[in-house]
Amino acid sequence: MGFEDDTGDGPAPPARLAVIGGQLDGLLSDATWQLSDGELEALMEGVCRLVGRVAAARGRLLVEAQVRGFALRQGAVDTAGWLRDRLSLAPSEARRQVALARDVHEVCQATGAALASGELTVEHAVVICQAMRSLPAGVTPEQRVEAERALLGYARSFDPFQLVKLAARQREVLTTVDTSPGGGDPHADSRTGEHNRPGGGAGGEAGGAKEGSGGEDPTPDPADVRRFSLTDTAQGTTLLSGELDAEGAALLRTALDSLAAPRPAADGAPDSRSPARRRADALIDLVGRVLSAGAVPSAGGTRPHLSVTIPWSTLLATGASPAMTSWGLPLPRAVLARLSCDAEISRILLDPAGVPLDVGRTSRTVPAHLRRALTVRDQGCTFPGCDRPPSWCEAHHVIHWRDGGPTALHNLLLLCPAHHRQVHHDGWDIVFAGDRRPEFLPPYRIDPRRRPRRNPYSEPPPDLATTA
Numbered sequence: 001m002g003f004e005d006d007t008g009d010g011p012a013p014p015a016r017l018a019v020i021g022g023q024l025d026g027l028l029s030d031a032t033w034q035l036s037d038g039e040l041e042a043l044m045e046g047v048c049r050l051v052g053r054v055a056a057a058r059g060r061l062l063v064e065a066q067v068r069g070f071a072l073r074q075g076a077v078d079t080a081g082w083l084r085d086r087l088s089l090a091p092s093e094a095r096r097q098v099a100l101a102r103d104v105h106e107v108c109q110a111t112g113a114a115l116a117s118g119e120l121t122v123e124h125a126v127v128i129c130q131a132m133r134s135l136p137a138g139v140t141p142e143q144r145v146e147a148e149r150a151l152l153g154y155a156r157s158f159d160p161f162q163l164v165k166l167a168a169r170q171r172e173v174l175t176t177v178d179t180s181p182g183g184g185d186p187h188a189d190s191r192t193g194e195h196n197r198p199g200g201g202a203g204g205e206a207g208g209a210k211e212g213s214g215g216e217d218p219t220p221d222p223a224d225v226r227r228f229s230l231t232d233t234a235q236g237t238t239l240l241s242g243e244l245d246a247e248g249a250a251l252l253r254t255a256l257d258s259l260a261a262p263r264p265a266a267d268g269a270p271d272s273r274s275p276a277r278r279r280a281d282a283l284i285d286l287v288g289r290v291l292s293a294g295a296v297p298s299a300g301g302t303r304p305h306l307s308v309t310i311p312w313s314t315l316l317a318t319g320a321s322p323a324m325t326s327w328g329l330p331l332p333r334a335v336l337a338r339l340s341c342d343a344e345i346s347r348i349l350l351d352p353a354g355v356p357l358d359v360g361r362t363s364r365t366v367p368a369h370l371r372r373a374l375t376v377r378d379q380g381c382t383f384p385g386c387d388r389p390p391s392w393c394e395a396h397h398v399i400h401w402r403d404g405g406p407t408a409l410h411n412l413l414l415l416c417p418a419h420h421r422q423v424h425h426d427g428w429d430i431v432f433a434g435d436r437r438p439e440f441l442p443p444y445r446i447d448p449r450r451r452p453r454r455n456p457y458s459e460p461p462p463d464l465a466t467t468a
Helices: 013-029 037-068 079-087 091-106 109-116 122-133 141-155 160-174 246-257 275-292 333-342 368-378 417-425
Strands: 227-232 238-243 323-325 394-397 412-415 429-432 438-441
Touching: 037 079, 037 091, 037 109, 037 122, 079 091, 091 109, 091 122, 109 122, 109 141, 122 141, 122 160, 141 160, 246 275, 368 394, 368 412, 394 417, 412 417
Parallel strands: none
Antiparallel strands: 227 238, 394 412, 429 438
16 A cells, blocks of 8 residues: 555655665665676666765755754754764764755755766765855855856766865865955965955955945954864774864974974883874873863863773772773773872762762752762763763752752753753653663653653663673
């Protein structure tokens, strides 16, 4: 039995998706060894191109969801948050999918059409959309159309990495200079792309300085390009990636330069570390010096410091459970042994379920030692699907202190600012389950049965020794 759409011209979208799923089931079960080389080639190319078409269809749905405010009605902060929670996507991937959907709908319609027809990969489309958004303000609509057409042509011959370089060159070519009276001198400084005047190209009257405006328009802040990301890996390490403007890069290099210099051994043997290793060591050395000097603002009511949760048996070298940093990564035993030689150790007693016992203090403001207990139990924001770390969170009284709620562990939990606001204003209720961990009851409009939800990121990790 099929579903018909409103026009009667064919099956409705859910039925179309079911047909596609059925065809994919067939492809997955076919005996690929029976294919000729020609058939194998055609299928490989066709399936690869199908990925772009599926992304285009996904984009239409995401745009519709944004227009409707669908995610907010489902209790998510935004569409990317809903995607992440429903599909367990990485936050960056969820944001990338939503951004691509918006861009091909609003900014790069030709790119969207190429993606929908299977002529373009998703990776190429992302590069083109980012390039079109970064074009100088003075580019005319005609120039924008031609720029997008050129990039689509390049995408047929170049991979996404090469396309990024071509896009950067294209932007440089389209960086126009106002040559009207009062216009900027392109050789006055070395900041590319900052001589544009909105609304006009080279020599255009609309681009000239307006009377009474002082003859100058504000220029972009070069620091706007700054970004820095830390990504945890399954190996227990963290990848660093980012971008700095010239000033920021110069400051960082100056700070690291002397610390990253080769250090010969006491017997005169040369430093065996690679330059990359020396720079990494210098960065850690610099951070340690800053924290030791107390030059960093407090976070969550406590002075920033390296905080490690260590089971007592592990500290005594008799247990198997690893020590964990407050950011959720296990700490190697060799590192733990070194840190515990000179460290302040605070004891927090846990029950068999891993929940810290009540510290017995009562006050409106959560004291530092109780904040540490919350960090051990909650490991970050406790709202379902949120992965904000403890240092980004606020302590929330389930029963407000003005209503007689105690400042005690059984009445407190950690919430990031966004979800703290949502809990206070959006009808979510919080209860503590039998294992004394928080559960969230959604409002009736999200779930009429109000089934409790938990945040898997706040739960203790499974015991891999017993599940293997």
